[in-house]
Amino acid sequence: MVTVTPQASGTASERAGLHVTYDGRVHPAEEIARGAAYELFSADEVPGFERAPRGATYRWRKFVHVTEVTAVHGSTEPTEEAESPLLMPVHRERGWAQLHQLSQQPAAAGDRVLAAVRASAVIRPGTRMVKVLSARQLGGYVRxxxxxxxxxxxxxxxxxxxxxxxxVLRGDGEGGRDGTDVAYALRWRAGGPEDYDVPVGAGHRGLTALPPRDRLGPPVLGTGFVPSNAQFIPEFITRDFADLPMPANATLLAYPAEGVEVVLYTYQAEQRGWLRMVGPQWRHLLAAVPGLSPDQEYVPTGDAPRSTQLVGAYAGSEYEAVADQPGGFRVLAMTRAARYPVDAAARRLRHATWRGVPCLVLREEAGWLRLRLCRPDADAVATTGAQCHERGVYEAWAPGAELTDDRVVDLPYPVE
Incomplete structure (x- = not known):
């Protein structure tokens, strides 16, 4: 349990700024992601701390998750609803360390206590989601x-x-071995829990059994947690590994070795493109991205093929829509006056079966269809000859004439 002392109360020293109690010591700190984590500082060397970048006020620092601290002094009032933390049922013999060990054992996927902890990590409309990218993947998202x-x-x-x-969060197979000193990420707000799944249970058992030669990135454990000796992180997948419509105000980010977050681009839904936000100080972070000019202020994506579309109903007619959670869904329109909130919203995508394997149809070119496997396993990969493009994502080309059960599906969202 974390004790939070508002800035207006506490001792005089606590009111002087944000301080966090960690491992029995009080440290000056900076809040990260609205209190989900903290950067701790120390003038003296402390076990577990690393040297701060040159020019920093304090010589030593450490990033910690909110679950690792015992008290927060001088925090500001939250401006939005906090995400639900991982919760552990009271257990006489198991603590967080034991649960982390279980999370790394595929045989423990059915453990009731571990499953209860995993179920406490929920997604709601507006939850901020993150996908860590390589430089090549960042270029793909910009385009x-x-x-x-x-x-x-x-x-x-x-x-x-x-x-x-x-x-540890990268799924491209490089995992930090590509020689770059910067990490990239896509951050967006979830349209709703309907778009996501947890890779556990019988439906994903084939994914956990794929041999190393058929996959990229770390193995899928089947417990719903990231494979890591040090981190206890719940992981999600997009349902059926489908593409999701890009919501308004999604951002592409960079994290250099200094540990700062740099906003590179913001998605402009109405203009269908990415607006560069990064200034000259950090523009060198784009140098490693193939095919991308750091000087280009706006990158349109309107001509890129899309495998999914968000549609909405307003006044009895259907329109293309955009998610702007937690504010809901609205008509996608260039003029602000026409951006009406929709009466109903759904994610539209195309499903098909090829050689008995359920797939998503991504695009069509000259009678051939680009497919993505909905439930990858060794048999499906062998039958379709699908190639792994990133952790869990398998794609193949198929002749259009060989597909069966080809259909367009609308998956509705609750609209208040």
Missing amino acids: GWLPHGFCYREHDVAHLRTPAGMA
Whole structure:
């Protein structure tokens, strides 16, 4: 349990700024992600702390998750609803350390206590989601890729702020071995829990059994947690590994070794493109991104093929819509006056079956269809010849004439 003392109360020293109690010591601190994590500072060397970047006020620092601290002094009042933390049922023999050990054992996927902890990590409309990217993947998103595959709640990973720390979340197979001193990420707000799934249970058992030769990135444990000796992080996937429509105000981020968050681009839904936000000081962070000019202020994505679309109903007619959570869904329109809140909203996508394997249809070119496997396993990969493009994401080309059960599906969202 974390004790939080508002800034207006506490001792005189506590009112002087934000301080956090960690491992029995009180440290000056800076809040990260609205209190999901903290950067702690120390003038003297402390076990577990690392040297701060040159020019910093304090010589030593450490990033910690809110669950690692015991008290927060001088915090400001929250401006929005906090995300639900991981909760552990009271247990006589098990603490967080024992649960972390269980989370790394595929055989423990059915453990009731572990499952209860995993179920406490929930997604709601507006939850900030994060997907860690390589430089190549960042370039893909700037040119029109959509959120898909493995991802995480920002609340659970906010303490990972350096390329070395974030390597555990990468799914491209490099995992920090590509020689870059910067990590990249996509952050967006969830349209709702309907768009996500947890990679546990019988439906994902084939994914956990894929051999190393058929996958990229770390193995999928089947417990719903990231494979890591040090981190206890719940992981999610987009449902059926589908693309999700890019919501308004999504951001592409960079995290250099200094541990700061740099906003590179913000998504402009009405203009269908990314607006560069990064200034000259950090523009060198884009140098490693293939095919991207750091001097280009706006990158349109309107011509990029899209496998999914958000549609909404307003006044009896159907329109393309955009998610702007937690404010809901609205008509996608260039003029502000026409951005009406919709009466109903749904995510539209195309499903098909090829050689008995359920797939998503991503795009069509000259009679051939680009497919993504909904439930990857060794048999499906062998049958379709699908290639792994990132952790859990398998794609293949198929002749259009060979597809069966080809259909367009609308998956509705609750609209108040």
